[in-house]
Amino acid sequence: MWTPRVIPCLLMHKGGLYKTVKFRDARYVGDPINAVRILNEKEVDELLLVDIDATAHGREPHFAQIEDIVGEAFMPVAYSGGVTSVEQMKRLFALGVEKVFTSSAALASPDLVADAAARFGSQSIGVVLDVKRGWGSSRFGLVTHNGRRKAELTAAEAARLMEGRGAGELLVNSVDRDGTMTGYDLEAIRTVTLAVGIPVIALGGAGSLADLARAVREGGASAAAAGSLFVFTGVHRAVLITYPAQAEIERLFGGGCDGA
Amino acid sequence: MPNETIAIVDSGIGNLKSIANMLSRIGVASRLVSRPEEVALATKILLPGVGAFDAGMAALHERGLVDVLNERACVAKVPILGICLGMQLLAEASEEGERQGLGWIPGCSQRFSFPETVPPLRVPHMGWNTVIPSRECVLLTHVPMPRRFYFVHSYHVVCRDPADVLATTSYGIPFVSAVARGNIMGVQFHPEKSHKYGMALLRAFAELA
Numbered sequence: 001m002w003t004p005r006v007i008p009c010l011l012m013h014k015g016g017l018y019k020t021v022k023f024r025d026a027r028y029v030g031d032p033i034n035a036v037r038i039l040n041e042k043e044v045d046e047l048l049l050v051d052i053d054a055t056a057h058g059r060e061p062h063f064a065q066i067e068d069i070v071g072e073a074f075m076p077v078a079y080s081g082g083v084t085s086v087e088q089m090k091r092l093f094a095l096g097v098e099k100v101f102t103s104s105a106a107l108a109s110p111d112l113v114a115d116a117a118a119r120f121g122s123q124s125i126g127v128v129l130d131v132k133r134g135w136g137s138s139r140f141g142l143v144t145h146n147g148r149r150k151a152e153l154t155a156a157e158a159a160r161l162m163e164g165r166g167a168g169e170l171l172v173n174s175v176d177r178d179g180t181m182t183g184y185d186l187e188a189i190r191t192v193t194l195a196v197g198i199p200v201i202a203l204g205g206a207g208s209l210a211d212l213a214r215a216v217r218e219g220g221a222s223a224a225a226a227g228s229l230f231v232f233t234g235v236h237r238a239v240l241i242t243y244p245a246q247a248e249i250e251r252l253f254g255g256g257c258d259g260a
Numbered sequence: 261m262p263n264e265t266i267a268i269v270d271s272g273i274g275n276l277k278s279i280a281n282m283l284s285r286i287g288v289a290s291r292l293v294s295r296p297e298e299v300a301l302a303t304k305i306l307l308p309g310v311g312a313f314d315a316g317m318a319a320l321h322e323r324g325l326v327d328v329l330n331e332r333a334c335v336a337k338v339p340i341l342g343i344c345l346g347m348q349l350l351a352e353a354s355e356e357g358e359r360q361g362l363g364w365i366p367g368c369s370q371r372f373s374f375p376e377t378v379p380p381l382r383v384p385h386m387g388w389n390t391v392i393p394s395r396e397c398v399l400l401t402h403v404p405m406p407r408r409f410y411f412v413h414s415y416h417v418v419c420r421d422p423a424d425v426l427a428t429t430s431y432g433i434p435f436v437s438a439v440a441r442g443n444i445m446g447v448q449f450h451p452e453k454s455h456k457y458g459m460a461l462l463r464a465f466a467e468l469a
Contacts, residue, residue, distance in 0.1 A: 001406075002389045002431055043455045045388055046410075071281055076410050076453045093310070096277035098412070098453065121311035121345075123384045123412045168384050168414075199382045222382055246408075 004216045004253055005045040005223035008230040008243060009203055010035060012051040012081065015065070019227050020052070021179030023147035029231045029239045032065070036072045042243040046076045048171075048201075048225050054082025055104050056146040063091055070096040080128050080171070086116050093120060101171060103128040104144035107151050107158060110165045117166025122198075126169040127162040131155045131188045131204075133176055140188050147175050155188060156195040163196040170200045171225070177205025181228050184211055186219045193220030201225050209244055213252045266466060267302035269329075269346075270294040271319035275310055279343070279452040286459050288466040296328040303338050304468070305329075309345030313369065313415070314357030316345050326362070333364055337443045339468045341399075344413060347439065347446030351417050364444045366420040374432045381432040384414045391427045391437050391449065398468065399445060400427060400438070403460040409449035410458075411437075416448060 010032065011018050017035055018026040029035075032049075039047060049069065054061055061082045070077050079092055080101035089100045100120075106113050106127045116125045130143050142151035142158055153161065159170055172192045174185035184205045193200045199222035202215035206226035215224040233240040244252070266283060270276055270292040283290040290306070293299050307329075309316045320326050332338050342350045351361045354369035361368075372383045391407045393400045400407065416435040419425050426445070429437035439446045445465075451458030 002385075002387060005387045040455070070277070074282060074285065074453065074455055074458075076412070076450070093275055094277060096275060096281060098275060098278070098450075119311065119315070121315075123386065123414060124310055168412075169386060197380070197382055199384065199386045222386065 003250060004221070005201075006212055006244065006249055007046045007048050007201060007223055007225035008039060008044055008241075009048040009050060009225045009227045011227060012049060012062070012065070013053055017231075018052075019179060019231055023052075023175055023178055025179075026052075030241075032069045033072055035241055036069055038241045039243065040072065040074050043246070044075050044243050046078065046223070047073055048078045048080070048203075051079075051081025052146050055144070056148060060088060061092065063095065066092065066097065067095045078126065080126075084112070086112070086119055089116055089120060089125075093124065099124050099126050099169065101126040101128045103130060104149075106162060106167075107142065107144060107153065110161055113162055113165040113167050117168070122166045122168035125167055126171060127158075127167045128171045128173060129155050129158055129192065130173050130175055131185065132174075133185070133188070140191050143175060156191050159192045159195045163198050167198065169198055170196065172200055172202055172204075172221075174204030179228050180205055181207030183207060184215045184219060184224075186214060189215060189219030189221055199223065203227075209248070209252055216253060264303050265289040265291055266304045266306055267291060267293045267299065268306045268308065269299065269325065271309075271316070271323055271325065275452075276308060278450075279306060279308055282452045282458065283462060283466070286463050286466070288462065294323060296324045299325055299328045299332060302332060304466075305332060305338060305340045306465075307340060307342040307346035307349065309343065309349060311345060312356060313345065313348060313354040313361070314359045316349050317357070317359040317361065320349070329362065333362070333444055339443050339465065340445065341465050342446035343452070344448060344450060347448050348415060348417055350439065350444060350446045354415055356415050365417070365424050365439050365441055365446065367418050367424070369415040369417050371415050372431065372433075372435075378432045384412055385431045386412045389429050389431060389437075389449075391429050393427045394425045397426050397440055399440065399461055399464050402464055403457050408457055409437075409447075409451065409454040411449045413448055417446070
């Protein structure tokens, strides 16, 4: 029985883990190694690590820190942030990362995705689409550089382009919903899932477990990722790393699916 | 011999660190081997691999590992476990490429394709899925229920000899998720990234006589 993935998303910033709201107001939530150890215990489906500074500061991934984190992770790890070359990807895979996502670099140079897919296989290469409503020519525009720059393509155009170049997976992240816990931008997710045949991860806005199920059922996503939902608890947003039990996940997705 | 050092074949295409990390976590000694003379001494071999089929075979050829792997697998008959692409390399060929595989398991890899009677599923098959043993094998016996493993692949092995099928998994269609032919074994999923399920499988491989 195949079950959609439920993916905690950890944001790396200033050497620690932080959580943002609409890509701003980064709040410290803890130490990455400690977080990964807790997530091991909870047997999470997959882990998404995003360095939110790298591209914006024009620097490389922090390889040493990533190695430390991944060395503790007994679940698949996807990494995103500051990756601009296949050489960097090779280093990340050698450190134990399963999947590398690019965003700005892929949109600026789609050949990077083609080169990477040819070398490492599509299944290890993903593209992040940071979607913002009302930006660009369509309702779902794209931004890069941690939300600071506008991309030319719409979300659907970029999705098709990246699939064509060999990306094995897309991550649709809603800038407007980031950290708000008001639910995913299901329309944005659906726009992308309808455009491609590769798996799509939904991110941005999950405020409840029911939201995760909606991303899959209504958005067509193959995986639901969340930050705040898994690092905050209660109305005062106290920091506590949580993750639903497997039985709960299966109940959530109606006893699993045979594909999405 | 149970519990000897496991040789992890490093042909530059696999995610070896993850495998070494998990073996170390369960107290199993391993070392990376990339030269033919190192492989020649191995008494238990893991053959990992990610990426495209031709790139995987090319990497083995470039390092001069194919002959020595043949000797280990077919003459010395040491236990060998292929992981992900490593399992596909055990077969004869793949729709994904032009090269010949190692040819130890009769069959070839095909891309996922779904009959019209099922809704088309997304490819790659990515995520957690259950593995259903087709027959008794120590590799899976001690894996706790519900035997969930992490998959990420677009191609799957189709065995010509049904006796080689060790386990199947369903993703729109049933496909072969593990093979075993004597000392030669392969799993399509990633035990090194599958929590306690993967730990149990790798421990079983480490304890194989």
